[in-house]
Amino acid sequence: MVKIFRTIDNNVHQINEAQEGSWIALINPTATEIVEIAEKYNIDVDHLRAPLDEEERSRIEVEDHYTLILVDIPMIEERNDKEWYGTIPMGIVVTDDKIFTVCLEDTPVLSSFMDGRVRNFFTYKRTRFILQILYRNASLYLHYLRIIDKKSDEVEQKLHKSQRNQELIELLELQKSLVYFTTSLRSNEVVLEKLLKVENIKQYPEDTELLEDVIIENKQAIEMTNIYSGILSGTTEAFASIISNNLNIVMKFLATVTIVMSIPTMIFSAYGMNLKSIGMPFADNSMGFLYVILLSLVFSILVAIVFRKKDLF
Structure with missing residues (x-):
C-alpha cells in the first residue's frame, strides 16, 4: 500500500500525486509498488526492500542524492491469543524534496502523523520530520515498557495465588520482549549518534533541542529496559526456586x-x-x-x- 501526504495550510492531507515536500508512506508494499517507486524516484530497490526484512539491522547509508535511515520500531504481535511485544525495521529515505517511509505494518509511530495528531509537523520540513519520527519511536518504546511492567506485576500477583507453569511462561515471554527491545534500542542509539555526523541531513538550530530530546528518550528507554529485564529475571528465578522448593x-x-x-x-x-x-x-x-x-x-x-x-x- 502506498499513501501520499502533504502539509497544506498547516494541515496534513492525503493526496493522489506526489509533489515537492510530500511524504510517501509505503506500508507492506508489494514487489510491483517497490519497483515503481524505485524507478520513478531513482532509489535503489534493495534500500526499499531492506525494511521489509525482519532481521535487517539498524543503520544509515548515504547515497549521492538520498539518505537511508533504518531503525527498529516496537510492535504488538499475538501469540496464543495474547498480546506480546517485538520489533520490526522501519526505513526512512530522504531525498532533496521528498521523504519516504517503508514498514511492514501500519505502525502507531507513523499513524499519529497521518492523522494530524502531531504538533508542528510539516511534510516539507524533512529534518524535523525525521527527528519527530525518531522521537515518537522512542516514546512508543517507553509506553510499551510501562505496559510490560504492569503485565509483569499482574503475572506476579497470579503466581502468589497459583504457581503454575502458565504464569512462568508469561514471564518468559515478557523477558523475550525486553531482549528484543534492548537489542533494538542499542542499535537505534548507534544510528542517532551517526545521524549527528551525516552532512546530507541538515542540522537546523531550532531542531537541535529536538535531537537532544530524541537521544535522551532513547537512553531512558534503554535504562528502563535494563531495569525491567533485571527485575523480571530475578522474579522468574525466585518463583522457579519457590515452585521447586514446594515440590521438594x-x-x-x-x-x-x-x-x-x-x-x-x-x-x-x-x-x-x-x-x-x-x-x-x-x-x-x-x-x-x-x-x-x-x-x-x-x-x-x-x-x-x-x-x-x-x-x-
Missing part, C-alpha cells in the same frame, strides 16, 4: 508417609506368609489379630513422632 516439600512429605505406612505392611506381610503357627507371636491367641494391628499402629506412631521431631512432617 511435597516429595519429602510423601516419602515420609510411605516410610510410616511401610511398617504395618512389613508386619502384615510376615504374618501373611505360609508358615506354621509355632513360633509366630499371637498366632494361637484369640485376640492375636487385634494385637498385631495394635503393634503395627504403635510402631507407626513411634516412627511418625520421630519424623515429626526431625521436621519431616
Whole structure:
C-alpha cells in the first residue's frame, strides 16, 4: 500500500500525486509498488526492500542524492491469543524534496502523523520530520515498557495465588520482549549518534533541542529496559526456586508417609506368609489379630513422632 501526504495550510492531507515536500508512506508494499517507486524516484530497490526484512539491522547509508535511515520500531504481535511485544525495521529515505517511509505494518509511530495528531509537523520540513519520527519511536518504546511492567506485576500477583507453569511462561515471554527491545534500542542509539555526523541531513538550530530530546528518550528507554529485564529475571528465578522448593516439600512429605505406612505392611506381610503357627507371636491367641494391628499402629506412631521431631512432617 502506498499513501501520499502533504502539509497544506498547516494541515496534513492525503493526496493522489506526489509533489515537492510530500511524504510517501509505503506500508507492506508489494514487489510491483517497490519497483515503481524505485524507478520513478531513482532509489535503489534493495534500500526499499531492506525494511521489509525482519532481521535487517539498524543503520544509515548515504547515497549521492538520498539518505537511508533504518531503525527498529516496537510492535504488538499475538501469540496464543495474547498480546506480546517485538520489533520490526522501519526505513526512512530522504531525498532533496521528498521523504519516504517503508514498514511492514501500519505502525502507531507513523499513524499519529497521518492523522494530524502531531504538533508542528510539516511534510516539507524533512529534518524535523525525521527527528519527530525518531522521537515518537522512542516514546512508543517507553509506553510499551510501562505496559510490560504492569503485565509483569499482574503475572506476579497470579503466581502468589497459583504457581503454575502458565504464569512462568508469561514471564518468559515478557523477558523475550525486553531482549528484543534492548537489542533494538542499542542499535537505534548507534544510528542517532551517526545521524549527528551525516552532512546530507541538515542540522537546523531550532531542531537541535529536538535531537537532544530524541537521544535522551532513547537512553531512558534503554535504562528502563535494563531495569525491567533485571527485575523480571530475578522474579522468574525466585518463583522457579519457590515452585521447586514446594515440590521438594511435597516429595519429602510423601516419602515420609510411605516410610510410616511401610511398617504395618512389613508386619502384615510376615504374618501373611505360609508358615506354621509355632513360633509366630499371637498366632494361637484369640485376640492375636487385634494385637498385631495394635503393634503395627504403635510402631507407626513411634516412627511418625520421630519424623515429626526431625521436621519431616
